[in-house]
Amino acid sequence: MDPLSLLIGFIIGLIAATMAIEFGMRKPIESTFKSTARLTYMWSLSEIKNPRLVAEYLDEMMIPKNAKVVFKECSDTKVLEDVSARKNEDIRANFVLGDERALLILGPVREGQMGVWIIDPFILKKLESEFERLWSKGEEL
Numbered sequence: 001m002d003p004l005s006l007l008i009g010f011i012i013g014l015i016a017a018t019m020a021i022e023f024g025m026r027k028p029i030e031s032t033f034k035s036t037a038r039l040t041y042m043w044s045l046s047e048i049k050n051p052r053l054v055a056e057y058l059d060e061m062m063i064p065k066n067a068k069v070v071f072k073e074c075s076d077t078k079v080l081e082d083v084s085a086r087k088n089e090d091i092r093a094n095f096v097l098g099d100e101r102a103l104l105i106l107g108p109v110r111e112g113q114m115g116v117w118i119i120d121p122f123i124l125k126k127l128e129s130e131f132e133r134l135w136s137k138g139e140e141l
Helices: 002-025 121-137
Strands: 037-040 052-058 068-074 084-087 095-097 102-105 115-118
Touching: 052 121, 068 121, 095 121, 102 121, 115 121
Parallel strands: 052 068, 068 084
Antiparallel strands: 037 115, 052 095, 095 102, 102 115
């Protein structure tokens, strides 16, 4: 009976030790999740390096002189006098691309509108290719 008890105790101890090591090595879900997006209400085009703006409807706002703008409709084209701008009827989204991040604008393009900052490289590449497609097919002003 003693060898059988010894064997059962050894197996139970081995299982318990394995489970303890497994649970000890796990990281909490919060520490493994790296956030690549952040919700914001406070943003400005002037804080984005080399902004490239895609807008369904462009309202009156300050646009930096180094910006490239592709729009579907614009309330006043005077805001586009000093920037590179093109008109494209295929636009279905509002976003601003910078060198290292993008801002998805949730609503009309105007400062103070809710937006989501994105730093995910995969999404940035997709948005860059979408901007280039819309820019190349747009008509110059």
